[in-house]
Amino acid sequence: MERRSFLKATGSAAAAAALAGCSSDSDETEGTEEGTGGGMDSTDGSGGDVGTDLKQEGDLWRVNTGTMTTMDPIEATDTQSGIVIQQMFDPLMNYPDAQPAVEGLMAADYEVSDDFTTYTFQLKDATFHNGDTVTASDFVYAFERLTASDNSSRAYFVLDSLGVTHETTTETVDGEEQEVYEPGTLGVTAVDETTLEIQLDAPFASTLEMLAYSSFSPVPEGMVGDIEGYEGEVTQAEFSSSSPVGNGPFEFDTWDSGTEARVSAYDDYYGESPSVDGVHFAVIESDSANYNYAMNRNADIFELPTAQYDPGKVSVEEEDDQGRQNGTYGELRNGDTANYSGVSTIGVFYLGFDMASVPKPVRQAVAYAMNQHTVVEQVFKQRGEPAYNFTPKSIFPGGPQNYNDRAENEYPYGYDDSQLGEARSVMEEAGYGENERFAMELTIYESGTWSETASILRDQLESVFIDLEVNQAPFNTLLERGRNGELEMYSLGWVADWPAPDNFLQLLNPPQTDTSLDFPISYVNWQPENGDAAQRAEEAYQSIGDNPAPTEEDQAARNDAYVQLEDANWEDIAMLPVYHELRELFWYDHVDFTPPAGMGPSRQKMNTVSLGDRE
């Protein structure tokens, strides 16, 4: 009897606990919602009205294929954050619809001194989303943050890429003395409210292009206290997650990490006001989820995963002067026909070799075996262009025509051809054979297309006495191992920071590829001992640096040097270019949209997009 009543009691107690559990659970959620305040209240901040979907009917519906990490322009390095930041922040210059020719954005006008080291900008009359006027001193503050803040990931943009004048001070880090930037000494000054002056150490031909990077956007002076001399109105964590204030066509609304983000139209925008109410970004990483989301008409503009893409459904009607192939794609799974635009973005994907551990004959054999055309056709379903030069077509010296001529006539390892015979003989000459095989490891980043490419290559190399072991690693692991000189052969890509060959060819400057350095820029260890052309490459890169000005004369000298560097790379095969990405966007008929050009979708502002009725 006793036991029975105990059981009854505990039974009902358990039931009560379960019920209480349910209700206390929801209480807790409510409590934390009020309690946390700080960082994540962006989640619930949208007017506080529960049950409101962030997505609104008047919004442009888009998809981000990865999660954003920050809304702070000086901190962001990933494309996904960049896409959202691009809508909220306007720097001095802009790539209109991602065309590689820059135009003034916040800059109404600019002048360059005769020695090409002083740039003077007149600012447009604009306001920040908090109502304050954008002044030259906001730019000075923003540039200082970009250079000196601990949160900046792009200080080298200012100090090295642009080379803005500054002073350094000696600091001891880990027992080593280092020259570091001395805060407050940057050569950027506010001449008056609307005039900004930037002083460079030396001329740099892509200065204006560089200034189109959203990292260089103004921020209301004193907003964040992460540099000397400012208290800050909000913490950097708040600024980067829940209260970014910019001057772009859209202002921040909400961001629920990993789920969605929304920016809403800014009514007092100084340029062309957005015609949509806002832009909604759903974060969807999985390809199939992404596809289903688009097919259910939940996105206005979308991309198609390669698995669900059929090149036979593309019909291109015209190729415009920006190299965009425009037309239609259909029929889609849901019965619609979508608008289509494909453009070769300014970037290159390549295989790099650690030249110190992979001998030249092996590298050449890989180059002979690789047929870039086959890879693009079989693996990428033609969603790319085979790459033979490291510098992308649209910025290649002498234009796309010269790129193609060189590839077809001068590429030493077979244009659109897999020359296994040549590969075998170069290996045999070097003493390799059936009993003397060469084994190496290819590390690729996580990508279905690279893993298919790698297995095609592995099968081909089998017959030319090379045993390829293919491994996958996440990006950060790949880079870390590269820096430590632990990669024999690796896959990576480079997308233009600014649209000029020097941005690409710096990866092939031999002294900067030495992995025994603290900060190699690429991991190929190109030295005279392992490559006959190393000297030539180094001289060519030197010549680029010696002719830095945006003049025709210097440009001609640089162009010669660019081509010499490409030639040196062909001879020694430090990096084997594989493909240039073809970026394809699809959109439904109710969207009126100019597709992005070569700088890619992440550089496009959405204020010119308009929407008709959704069906």
Place this chain on the structure above:
Amino acid sequence: MLKRLVLSIPVIIFGTTVTFAIIRLGPLSPAAAILGPQGDARAIRQIEQRLGLNEPLWEQYFDFMGNLFMFDLGQSWVINSGTPAIDLIISYAPRTIWLGFWAVLIALGIGIPLGFYAGLNPNTFSDYFASFGGIVWRAMPNFWLAVILVTVLSQSEQLFGFSWTSFIVETNVVTSPNLAVLKNPTRLITDPGQAWTNLAKATKQILPPALVLGSASMGTEMRIGRTAVLETINSKYVETAKAKGVSPRVLVWKHIFRNALIPLVPVITAEAFILIGGSVLVETVFSINGIGLLFFRAAEQGDLPLVGTLMYLFILLIVGLNIVQDFAYTIIDPRVGYDA
């Protein structure tokens, strides 16, 4: 009881130490993850300094452990730099809890009754049907079932002439359910129209992933439930009870049901562990941004404070559940003592 709690401490220390070792001694570089593939190597040192990664490893270890045990859980490095880990978890957790709740409910609500029914009516057609169904459910891999379900539901109109997306309430097949109404349940009374619709939407949207996640345990529970009932039915005390004239109703509910539950207890608690691991896959396919997805991303990018916090909470949860499980035995089966 006290002994159990004390014994759990080394388990927790061991678990968190392993987490630290895997993240910090492996080739993962949070600084490189922050900078991305095109980041400049010169910025690496700056970031490592900011995160304290240039300190000696043992110092980092003691900092990490100390902070965890003081429940000072730190801020995310990579995923949402600067945001407290616990805030991130709180913002991702509701969706996983919602998913887990339905997954367990589906498994319990269908698996166990079906298993008991099959056990009480052995070797009939319905038993074979249910048993076979259980094996099929058990055998279907999560990732496969998830992908198929998403595809089928997205095209239900073309395939069956029945549109899942507009069935009862309009919802998406993929993406996270909107759980705002659960955060403020009083709305169910104050604004019933809107709130109940939202609740229906959230429920409808979570059912397919929950079915996938619960499918394996549903099958297991069905199979074990059937066996357990069969075993109990054939045991001596049931025969005795039958002989002394206990009514069938009392026989089933009191003598069979409770005893048959014993082998199911570890299966049910083990579900919690399956949910933590399995949710990574299901959440990815259905694009639900829950804890599983967060954990996977954080681990891959070496976001130590976030992974550490999640692991710490998982370990606490699992250790806690094990204690609860042992306690549950003593309630269901009085022969099992706590100290035995």
